[in-house]
Structure formats: structure tokens, C-alpha cells
Amino acid sequence: MANTFHPDEWEAWLERRPLRRQLSDLDHQVGFITQRWLYAAYVAATDVVAAEVALESIGLDWVEWRFGWRPSRLHEVR
16 A cells, blocks of 8 residues: 555646645545546557656656756656
8 A cells, every 4th residue: 555646646746736735535536537547548558758758747847846956857858
């Protein structure tokens, strides 16, 4: 269980915002998993490079927000 992430964590990550103090209700969590998560998987399968670039950008933004510094990009943007 320690190696999993709550749907609210994924949602905050994808929206580039801090995690809310209180977790969302179960209906919201299920909606995220059944709608948004499936759409994200579809986008990733459709254009792997674009998905990788988007996830890297989100990660760089999160590190900058959380730690106050921005790491260099791992890949060149095409």
C-alpha cells in the first residue's frame, strides 16, 4: 500500500496544484479514475512522446513549487 498514490494526488499532480488538505469524497475519486485517468492513458498511448514531454513538464513544475528550484530538462522539447 505504501507504493500507491491516492487519486487526489494524481489529480493535483496533473493540475499542477498542491494537494488539498482533505481528501475528496468517494464519488469524486471514482470519477477521476473512470474518466480522467482513462483519458490520460488514451492520450499516452496515442502520442507517447507528447505524453512524456507533458509529464516531465509537470514534474519540473512540481519540483520548483515544492523545493523552490527548477531542475534542468531531461529531454529536448521537439
